[in-house]
Amino acid sequence: MPLNRSEPFYVTTPIYYINDEPHIGHFYCTTAADLLARYHRLIGDDVLFCTGTDENSQKTVQAAKERNMDVNKFTDMMAENWKSTWKKLNISFDIFIRTTSKEHRQSVEKILLKCHEKGDIYKKEYEGLYCVGCEKFLTDSEIKDGKCPVHKAKLEKVKEENYFFKLSKYEKPLLELFATEGFALPKPRHNEMVEFIKQGLKDISISRAKTDWGIPMPIDDTHVIYVWFDALINYITGLGYYKDDKNMEKYWPYSLNLVGKDIFRFHSIMWPAMLLSAGVPPPKQVFGHGFFTINGEKISKTLKNVIDPVKLAEKYSADAIRYFILKEIPFGKDSDFSIKRLGERYKDDLSHDLGNLVNRSLNMVEKYSKGAVPAFNENIHKGDKLHSDIQANGEALVEAIDKFITKFEFSQMLDRIWEYVRSINKYIDTTKPWVLDKAGKNEELDVVLYNILHSLKLIALYIYSVMPETAEIIYKQLGIKENIKGCKYIKESKWGSLKKGTKIKREGVLFPPIEEEGEKKMEEKQEEKKEEKKEEKKETSEIAFEDFKKVDLQVGEILEAEKVEGADKLLKVEISLGEEKRTLVAGIAEHYSAEDIKGKKIVVATNIKPRTIYGVESQGMLLCAHTKDGELIMLTLDKDAASGSKIS
Ligand code: MSP
Numbered sequence: 345m346p347l348n349r350s351e352p353f354y355v356t357t358p359i360y361y362i363n364d365e366p367h368i369g370h371f372y373c374t375t376a377a378d379l380l381a382r383y384h385r386l387i388g389d390d391v392l393f394c395t396g397t398d399e400n401s402q403k404t405v406q407a408a409k410e411r412n413m414d415v416n417k418f419t420d421m422m423a424e425n426w427k428s429t430w431k432k433l434n435i436s437f438d439i440f441i442r443t444t445s446k447e448h449r450q451s452v453e454k455i456l457l458k459c460h461e462k463g464d465i466y467k468k469e470y471e472g473l474y475c476v477g478c479e480k481f482l483t484d485s486e487i488k489d490g491k492c493p494v495h496k497a498k499l500e501k502v503k504e505e506n507y508f509f510k511l512s513k514y515e516k517p518l519l520e521l522f523a524t525e526g527f528a529l530p531k532p533r534h535n536e537m538v539e540f541i542k543q544g545l546k547d548i549s550i551s552r553a554k555t556d557w558g559i560p561m562p563i564d565d566t567h568v569i570y571v572w573f574d575a576l577i578n579y580i581t582g583l584g585y586y587k588d589d590k591n592m593e594k595y596w597p598y599s600l601n602l603v604g605k606d607i608f609r610f611h612s613i614m615w616p617a618m619l620l621s622a623g624v625p626p627p628k629q630v631f632g633h634g635f636f637t638i639n640g641e642k643i644s645k646t647l648k649n650v651i652d653p654v655k656l657a658e659k660y661s662a663d664a665i666r667y668f669i670l671k672e673i674p675f676g677k678d679s680d681f682s683i684k685r686l687g688e689r690y691k692d693d694l695s696h697d698l699g700n701l702v703n704r705s706l707n708m709v710e711k712y713s714k715g716a717v718p719a720f721n722e723n724i725h726k727g728d729k730l731h732s733d734i735q736a737n738g739e740a741l742v743e744a745i746d747k748f749i750t751k752f753e754f755s756q757m758l759d760r761i762w763e764y765v766r767s768i769n770k771y772i773d774t775t776k777p778w779v780l781d782k783a784g785k786n787e788e789l790d791v792v793l794y795n796i797l798h799s800l801k802l803i804a805l806y807i808y809s810v811m812p813e814t815a816e817i818i819y820k821q822l823g824i825k826e827n828i829k830g831c832k833y834i835k836e837s838k839w840g841s842l843k844k845g846t847k848i849k850r851e852g853v854l855f856p857p858i859e860e861e862g863e864k865k866m867e868e869k870q871e872e873k874k875e876e877k878k879e880e881k882k883e884t885s886e887i888a889f890e891d892f893k894k895v896d897l898q899v900g901e902i903l904e905a906e907k908v909e910g911a912d913k914l915l916k917v918e919i920s921l922g923e924e925k926r927t928l929v930a931g932i933a934e935h936y937s938a939e940d941i942k943g944k945k946i947v948v949a950t951n952i953k954p955r956t957i958y959g960v961e962s963q964g965m966l967l968c969a970h971t972k973d974g975e976l977i978m979l980t981l982d983k984d985a986a987s988g989s990k991i992s
Pocket of ligand 1: 357358359360361368369370372373398575576577578603604605606607634635636637642643
């Protein structure tokens, strides 16, 4: 498939029940949809991404009652809650449907009347066992020990006259639809559904009497429409079906309904049958992904094993958990969720492989190329695989990623991108830019640095759909003025597109190490002990002159300063040591404001091992005097001296 296809693309998530807060399972499907939406926008497609809340369920009424709240107020509050959660997690939805909205109600009424006109709706007496958790009648084979096996809850006995939809009439058209290549994926779930249809479809109840929460049946207002019949229609409400909007014609033929495996049957059988009855084409594609479990059990509030993605994001960042869930489960398969694994992936893949690569690369550019992108001279190393592979493998990823995306192979896609990330780290270890610098091999050094920087640019482009914030930060640090969002992807991924002379902009480190609670306490204790020992030694210790000479003191000029987020005492200080720029973290925020110190010339110990404090790497220390009153005074200079001057 050509990459610059410029087609419409419409992707949807299920709409979520609002009796509950979003959990990691909901986040999973939404993140996958977001990845697809962002990727398609990047390659120039015309994208609409729709999500929303399923509010006409009995669970909504129950949850509002439990909180002693008016149902309408409760739904407004919860819908806002879901929306803001998605925003915090970098979900770039275009449309948010609430099923209690006027527009949605109009869509539902329109479809129902069309099905009725077609003669597909009739009334009959019905008796069955209903699970409010699943919002469906369970069959005898689905019931375990008189309970719903998923929600472990008692079932409600319902006997009433209901309206039914003639699902049985659509067996043949559905089998034909399933024969369309790519309609229902992945293949095992497709096959399961085909078997299910072949065993014969039963008509389904689509109304409930004796309840007043929901959309009234337009043909009989003593009934409300069954919540699934109502909810599925949200996908076309999003395209303005209720008002015959042109978006229906434009986007619906390119639609993808992404759902979990538990609701795949509703989406691949009931939903297309409803549409066929109403004279609307079925969705182009329905994909049923796998489930995260906790200790093998489904995540649910009833089972009290819910993981809040926002809390996880506060600790690890939204991008990190987006990466983790897409990496951890091959899409379509099931997997157990483990916080320990998240910690490992964060440390190994993100902090070590990616964060460290960006950090060391930018360090070298500052050191060996005056902080700017060097010239790219193709002739040096021409034909040498060590160098040419970096370019070839980087460019080849464009096609590879497109294939992974069309096959929903997100985990495999990330594996491939990380192979490339690791190969760049290896390239640095092999080419040793610091040796090239010492040996004065400047042209070679430039080529190596250029290759490294360009590979970072490609990595940023390739990870954007999964980790949009991180990708934009890398772009910014490379000094690229344009954002990735909205860039010309194919053009930008061509080797040589990184301009010579672009000034890089270092800003902190990506994915700083996260201290676990236990470790933090241990470290604090160790620090206290060290401090005590230092105090004891203070009066008596002497060092040799040779040892003192080892400390490299230089004059630094403060260029910028700002508070370190979350730390009252710390300032992040950008300094110039002549040709080199450094970042320091200094415990002076209670004594100086950021504005006070700009432009001051200070004394800096430059060869102290870098330390990461509150996520910021401190590359040296500025010297201060401690007054008796406990004040800290920075050592400044009596007369002016150039930044970078040695102090002896
Ligand atoms: N409201 C219905 C969907 C109507 S769509 C027209 C519903 N809502 S839900 O909130 O219960 O679930 C929404 C989605 O979250 C489903 O696709 C479900 O599969 C998914 N998940 C819920 N728990 C999950 C996991 N533990 N793992 C992966 N996905 C999970 O069903």
